[in-house]
Amino acid sequence: EAGVVQSPRYKIIEKKQPVAFWCNPISGHNTLYWYRQNLGQGPELLIRYENEEAVDDSQLPKDRFSAERLKGVDSTLKIQPAELGDSAVYLCASSSRARTGANYGYTFGSGTRLTVV
Amino acid sequence: GQNIDQPTEMTATEGAIVQINCTYQTSGFNGLFWYQQHAGEAPTFLSYNVLDGLEEKGRFSSFLSRSKGYSYLLLKELQMKDSASYLCAVRDGNAGNMLTFGGGTRLMVKP
Numbered sequence: 001e002a003g004v005v006q007s008p009r010y011k012i013i014e015k016k017q018p019v020a021f022w023c024n025p026i027s028g029h030n031t032l033y034w035y036r037q038n039l040g041q042g043p044e045l046l047i048r049y050e051n052e053e054a055v056d057d058s059q060l061p062k063d064r065f066s067a068e069r070l071k072g073v074d075s076t077l078k079i080q081p082a083e084l085g086d087s088a089v090y091l092c093a094s095s096s097r098a099r100t101g102a103n104y105g106y107t108f109g110s111g112t113r114l115t116v117v
Numbered sequence: 118g119q120n121i122d123q124p125t126e127m128t129a130t131e132g133a134i135v136q137i138n139c140t141y142q143t144s145g146f147n148g149l150f151w152y153q154q155h156a157g158e159a160p161t162f163l164s165y166n167v168l169d170g171l172e173e174k175g176r177f178s179s180f181l182s183r184s185k186g187y188s189y190l191l192l193k194e195l196q197m198k199d200s201a202s203y204l205c206a207v208r209d210g211n212a213g214n215m216l217t218f219g220g221g222t223r224l225m226v227k228p
Contacts, residue, residue, distance in 0.1 A: 033215065042121075042204050042218030043160070056212065091159060095214055104148070106208075106216065108159040 002026070004109035006092050012115045018080035021112045025073070025094030029107075032069060034077050035091040037111070043091055049075065082116045089113050121219035123205050128225045129195055137190045137222045139205030147210030151179050151190045154202045154221070163203075164190065192224075200226045 005024040013019050025032050030051050035043035046065065048056040051072035060067065064083070069075040079086055095106040120142040129135040141149070148167040152160035166172055166181035166188060178191040192199055202221040209215050 031214065035218075040221070040223070042206075042221045045215060045217070048212075048215055056215065093216075104150075104162075104165055106150075106162075106214070108161075110159045113157070 004092055004094050004107050006090075006109035006112055008112055009110065010113050010115075012117060013082055015084055015116050016081040018078065019082050019114060020076055020078045021090050021092075021114075023075045023077070023092030023109060025075070025092070026096075026107055029094035029096045030072070031095045032075050033093045033095075034067060034075070035093065037089045037091055039088070046077070046090075079114075082114075084116050087114055087116045121205055121207055121217060123203075123219040123222045125220065126223045126225070128227060129192075131195055131197060131226055131228050133195050134191065134193050135195060135224065137192075137203050137205075137224070139188045139190070139219055141186050141188070141205070141207050141219075143186075143207050143209065143217070145209040145211030146183065146207065147214065148208040149179075149181055149188050150206040150208065150216060151177075151188075152204040152206060154204060156201075160204055195226050197226050197228070200224060 007022050032049040034046040036046055037043040047060045047067050049069045052069050067077045089111045091111045092109040123139045150165050151163040153163050154160040164179035166179050171180045176193045181188045202223045204221045205219040206216040
């Protein structure tokens with residue numbers, strides 16, 4: 001099966017500019033996560049979707065970050081305006097309620113490395 | 118909430134054995150994962166423990182003690198390619214199986 005697909009792979013923008021990241025989860029996975037990973041640290045959850053509903057967005061900086069998951073499939077994470085401190089890797093992951101496969105239904109995409117200059 | 122601790126860095130010699138510890142405090146515990154992450158890449162699944170005891174998979178083993186909130190990842194016959202970050206993550210069954218990660222342990226394998 002195809003894995004979690006993210007794009008772009010890399011993005012360099014100037015501060016105060018907007019940026020958007022896209023994620024296509026594994027087909028049939030109802031839960032989608034966006035994580036942010038700063039250099040040398042573990043991933044931190046930004047938002048979790050159950051189908052099209054955002055059920056946990058407590059760690060999402062809502063003044064500049066927004067996300068959507070229309071139709072409960074693909075998701076987009078947006079930052080507007082970007083700040084220097086937003087430079088990080090943004091990881092998308094998806095899971096299904098059924099434990100299937102070696103990953104127990106939880107798979108990461110390759111991530112988008114954002115650099116804000 | 119969740120609190121997960123693991124050492125920041127470790128160094129070991131090629132061919133040796135290394136143990137990476139992880140302690141956690143959590144509610145709704147529904148499993149502990151270890152992931153390997155090479156620089157610039159996504160985390161990849163290594164092991165999963167939900168019951169106490171040792172899970173062995175080739176050169177890698179993982180141990181869990183739920184009463185102690187403790188796990189370790191054991192890497193045997195270390196190879197240079199094992200140089201990576203190792204992430205301990207706890208799954209919360211009360212929160213849609215969300216994973217909360219520790220800060221990761223950067224392992225450097227030297228010749």
